[in-house]
Amino acid sequence: MIIDINFIGLIIASIMASAVPLILASCGELITERSGVLNLGVEGMMIIGAISGFALMTVTGSLIIAIFGAMLAGVLISTIFAFLTQTLITNHVATGLALTIFGIGISAMIGKNFVGIPGKEFPVLFQGLKDTIPLLGPILFGHSIVFYFAFALPFITSYFLKKTKIGLIVRAVGDSPESASNQGINVRLVRYACILYGGAMSGLAGAYLSMIYTPQWIENMTGGRGWIALALVVFSTWNPIKILIGAMIFGGLTIIQFHMQAIGVRIPVQFLTALPYIVTIIVLVVISRDSRKIRLSTPSSLGKSFHKDN
Amino acid sequence: MHKFLIRSFVSSLVLLFTLTVAAVAKDVKAAFVYIGPTGDHGWTYQHDVGRKAVEAAGFETTYVEGVPESADAERVLRQLANSGHDIIFTTSFGYMNPTNKVAKEFPNVKFEHATGYKREHPNVSTYAARFYEGRTILGTIAGTMTKSNVIGYVASFPIPEVIRGINSFTLAAQKVNPNIKTKIVWAFTWYDPGKEAEAAKALIDQGADVIAQHTDSTAIVQMAEKAGVYAFGQASDMDKFAPKAVLTSVENNWGPYYVDRVKAVANGTWNQKDTWHGIGDGMVVISGLDSQMPSDLQAKVKKLQADLASGKVHSFTGPIYDQKGNLMVAEGKTADDGMLAGMMTYVKGVEGDIPK
Numbered sequence: 116m117i118i119d120i121n122f123i124g125l126i127i128a129s130i131m132a133s134a135v136p137l138i139l140a141s142c143g144e145l146i147t148e149r150s151g152v153l154n155l156g157v158e159g160m161m162i163i164g165a166i167s168g169f170a171l172m173t174v175t176g177s178l179i180i181a182i183f184g185a186m187l188a189g190v191l192i193s194t195i196f197a198f199l200t201q202t203l204i205t206n207h208v209a210t211g212l213a214l215t216i217f218g219i220g221i222s223a224m225i226g227k228n229f230v231g232i233p234g235k236e237f238p239v240l241f242q243g244l245k246d247t248i249p250l251l252g253p254i255l256f257g258h259s260i261v262f263y264f265a266f267a268l269p270f271i272t273s274y275f276l277k278k279t280k281i282g283l284i285v286r287a288v289g290d291s292p293e294s295a296s297n298q299g300i301n302v303r304l305v306r307y308a309c310i311l312y313g314g315a316m317s318g319l320a321g322a323y324l325s326m327i328y329t330p331q332w333i334e335n336m337t338g339g340r341g342w343i344a345l346a347l348v349v350f351s352t353w354n355p356i357k358i359l360i361g362a363m364i365f366g367g368l369t370i371i372q373f374h375m376q377a378i379g380v381r382i383p384v385q386f387l388t389a390l391p392y393i394v395t396i397i398v399l400v401v402i403s404r405d406s407r408k409i410r411l412s413t414p415s416s417l418g419k420s421f422h423k424d425n
Numbered sequence: 426m427h428k429f430l431i432r433s434f435v436s437s438l439v440l441l442f443t444l445t446v447a448a449v450a451k452d453v454k455a456a457f458v459y460i461g462p463t464g465d466h467g468w469t470y471q472h473d474v475g476r477k478a479v480e481a482a483g484f485e486t487t488y489v490e491g492v493p494e495s496a497d498a499e500r501v502l503r504q505l506a507n508s509g510h511d512i513i514f515t516t517s518f519g520y521m522n523p524t525n526k527v528a529k530e531f532p533n534v535k536f537e538h539a540t541g542y543k544r545e546h547p548n549v550s551t552y553a554a555r556f557y558e559g560r561t562i563l564g565t566i567a568g569t570m571t572k573s574n575v576i577g578y579v580a581s582f583p584i585p586e587v588i589r590g591i592n593s594f595t596l597a598a599q600k601v602n603p604n605i606k607t608k609i610v611w612a613f614t615w616y617d618p619g620k621e622a623e624a625a626k627a628l629i630d631q632g633a634d635v636i637a638q639h640t641d642s643t644a645i646v647q648m649a650e651k652a653g654v655y656a657f658g659q660a661s662d663m664d665k666f667a668p669k670a671v672l673t674s675v676e677n678n679w680g681p682y683y684v685d686r687v688k689a690v691a692n693g694t695w696n697q698k699d700t701w702h703g704i705g706d707g708m709v710v711i712s713g714l715d716s717q718m719p720s721d722l723q724a725k726v727k728k729l730q731a732d733l734a735s736g737k738v739h740s741f742t743g744p745i746y747d748q749k750g751n752l753m754v755a756e757g758k759t760a761d762d763g764m765l766a767g768m769m770t771y772v773k774g775v776e777g778d779i780p781k
Contacts (some may be wrong), residue, residue: 126630334461337616383781
């Protein structure tokens with residue numbers, strides 16, 4: 116095998132492409148969790164986004180309608196979760212699990228008519244610049260708009276939480292809904308908004324899979340990526356930049372283990388297949404081992420229901 | 426009055442009898458048990474295409490999808506047998522024991538188990554397809570079309586069905602091009618489009634210019650299309666997903682067999698059988714050949730297809746050696762079905778080890 120610099124560029128580009136859905140869904144869930152709500156329905160919202168995006172693309176022919184429609188579908192399904200957990204004060208964990216099961220079921224039902232239809236080509240930006248710079252060319256250029264958005268999102272999220280007033284309100288609601296409420300903040304409204312935002316990002320992550328990454332619809336095509344996104348949020352200790360690192364390691368090892376297999380490295384394949392999961396957790400635990408910081412960034416009221424009358 | 430009563434009684438009896446006979450002749454109900462969702466566009470999808478053929482032939486059908494290969498399968502089978510189904514197709518290897526167990530309890534119901542080998546009761550038949558014949562054709566094409574002499578192969582799980590496919594593919598490719606190298610990557614999934622695409626991408630980045638697959642989704646042929654290399658469709662014709670990349674597809678065609686067996690139940694001619702059909706019987710279908718293939722290759726493939734169908738050529742004709750150089754099939758002999766069914770060693774020329 117010839118290892119040249121463009122080969123490395125190609126590998127890094129495919130690692131980044133595989134990290135996109137994880138980053139999107141994780142950053143969305145991070146905001147939801149920062150407001151004190153644990154939504155285990157990420158997988159369900161993603162698969163709803165995947166089928167909605169693909170179906171709208173096929174029916175309307177418009178990629179813009181499809182992308183925004185997928186986000187809207189994520190918002191709609193997360194509205195169910197928000198209504199149940201915030202208005203009817205149901206248990207977050209049980210409701211989130213139900214949301215995932217519901218999402219997988221209903222996407223399969225809608226999807227029946229869309230199996231076996233090829234997707235459309237999604238336009239990429241700066242394709243012409245790809246070969247101008249060695250190594251960096253394939254990494255920086257020739258990707259979809261969603262790709263660029265995903266890599267900007269952790270930084271936007273970090274800025275939002277740390278530097279903006281609304282970000283502060285979200286964190287306050289997640290840490291102590293009682294105090295926030297006493298300050299005149301509408302806790303329920305903030306949490307509703309954060310849940311719906313999480314739904315939109317999960318929907319977009321799903322649409323990326325069914326419209327850009329592997330343009331097709333098949334049942335269960337998210338393949339558990341929603342659960343990995345959830346795990347990334349926790350192991351990154353609610354830090355968007357660490358989510359980016361975790362998603363890159365996970366995507367990276369998935370791809371590198373295929374390369375190792377193809378080269379013929381004599382390591383048991385089952386071990387290689389498990390590697391992304393093991394290493395991602397170890398790395399994130401190691402870089403987040405400062406217990407003071409964990410205490411600071413963990414939303415104290417995560418998963419606890421809030422009654423205004425308490 | 427008396428006469429009238431008798432007459433109407435007799436005529437209603439006659440009517441009832443005709444109705445019953447008509448009902449018996451028409452009322453064969455077939456059930457299908459699926460391992461995956463019908464929307465997988467792969468294994469289960471193709472079985473469901475077969476089921477629709479049975480429906481089109483005028484029979485009532487039912488199906489249950491996503492049935493785990495556990496005690497759940499027994500429960501589903503019992504339920505189907507109890508609710509008036511005359512013939513039940515169980516379409517995954519793992520249903521072997523549940524099928525035989527439930528078959529014992531319902532001797533009047535016919536059971537058809539796909540890809541298994543246990544027929545413990547007279548009402549159990551087994552059937553499978555010789556997909557490896559299709560892979561002989563794919564190997565021939567791949568060996569001819571490759572320029573880099575590196576062929577990528579995305580595999581699912583290390584079971585005889587998959588190993589047999591890899592061997593048959595490699596033997597055929599080597600026959601036309603002794604310099605080729607088959608790189609195998611195990612995805613450990615039957616379908617996960619993202620993972621399959623990543624596996625294919627890794628193989629392409631390492632110089633493979635023809636990609637074969639033994640996983641189910643269309644992600645691999647789409648990746649090949651994007652990268653400008655060749656690929657083959659799996660289970661169904663995938664040409665429309667990647668018109669430039671797909672040279673041909675190997676299709677699973679269960680419909681004729683299903684219609685045949687359900688009709689046999691209706692006619693009362695159903696008997697226990699072990700069916701292993703290939704290209705010759707139409708259970709394995711080679712889709713149209715892409716025009717990018719040179720005409721002499723197309724002619725060669727057509728001839729090979731005809732010879733495989735007639736039995737003149739066998740995918741595993743000796744001499745065949747394993748990786749260590751031990752003789753597996755002697756010169757002039759062909760591998761028997763027992764050897765094929767349990768094949769768990771690579772032939773010479775395949776690189777790497779089978780994951781244990």
